[in-house]
Amino acid sequence: MSDPRGVSTIDDSIAQAARVLGSASRVLVITGAGMSADSGMPTYRGVGGLYEEQSTADGVAIEEALSGPMFERDPALTWKYIAQIESACRGARPNAGHHAIVDLADHVEHLCVVTQNVDGLHRAAGTRELIEMHGNIHRLFCIRCGQSRTVPDYSRLMQWPPRCGRCNGLERPAVVLFEEMLPSSALERYQRELAGGFDVVLMIGTTAVFEYIAAPVRAAASGQGTAIEINPADTPVTALCDIKCPGPAADVVPAIVQQLETRGF
Template sequence: MNTEQTLDAVAALVGHAQRILFITGAGISADSGLPTYRGIGGLYHERLTTEGLTIEEALSGAMMTQRPDICWRYIAEIEANCRGAQPNAAHRLIAALEREKPAVWVLTQNVDGLHRTAGSRKLIEIHGTVHHLRCTECPHERDVPDFTGLQIPPPCPVCGGLLRPDVVLFGEMLPQAGIDRLEAVLYTGVDLVVSIGTTSVFPYIAGPVWWASQQNIPTVEINPGETEVSQLVTHRLRLGAADALTALWHRLHPAEPAED
């Protein structure tokens, strides 16, 4: 199939499906101007931190415990690169499909919060979000729009302990609630799985695509490059997320949806 034929085939699948699982990574936010961190041209591509650490070492749970100032420095750098970013057409159109269909879920690796801002509510932020802080020593937690004016690292206003973003750092366990929610979605059943903008190197990201292929459930990948699931999917669109979702939407609707 050429690209237009593949778009027609995928649009037919999306139109027919009532229960869709979208799996998203950094590539979906690239059209909002966000870096892909470790990809070519990304924020940490082939560079060590000023301390001579890899970004995986700097952004680890062990570093947050031992040297929270170092860990927070690079969390803040990531947040600064996300600041002011707005959802793009891909985020908005996925949220619009959720409003139209009984069950449209998003499993995202991203911590930028753009799916939530776009209006997605059936959302599994498996790596958390930088905009929610929690104390490491007491139950205090709060949301922040950004890190402007935040002392780095920030003390807890209640007990004086360390605040940290509610994100999964390298070497930490995934949140059980998120895993349970994903398992419940798959157990209930889906008609279509769509992977967008992720290399799918983590087993829990590739897993739903593999599971769907074993169940003869249609699968789609939207990614300009080759990934861990490229050979598994039913259809591949080698396009950016915003271009692909816009093209699919226009095959199903006369115009883009109005924003909330």
């Protein structure tokens, strides 16, 4: 991608991002669906790829099938569509972008990843400071006694819908369904992180529709740090960002880390 002067604009933005990150001590990374797109995943929120018509075989909108009220009314129906999503994601592996974030953490004093994704790929890549704001599709918990467990996938669940091994209560995945609140434990941890301040807010593959995502970007824009966006397309917060790297996460994040390492920023 070149502008009329023959200068590669994506390379310029990658160099700028590497320079800023190289001198940062506290970095907040916020990731969304675009982060996992390069792992070949359909995404939980971006269910359009799975349900083009927005309506399920059961005659309800996918947002309704995957909602908290539907789970209470008809858990088997919600489970049916969660299982389809889990099945489509099965076998997905962290991509070069997930791994590059782990490498980036070695170059700064503190790096925290906040993700909208429920696929567990940041955890699989080895990110330690991680807030999975919308939960993790591989973690199940009993709605009666609260006992939880983590499963590699849903292929070996003994019962369907799955039930608790301790009290036989119904289990559900530890993900935020439509019309449900974000988990208070994740929100509180996020607030503590924000209170510590950040030199750089790095948004990757998120459309920033949630206020909790847009707020730290606005804070950076008002002079409290540098906001960087990595996304092939523009988003509602692009105009607020100091640096925009227009490209896919799996290409851009490794390129930034490579520059940071080779140039010694």
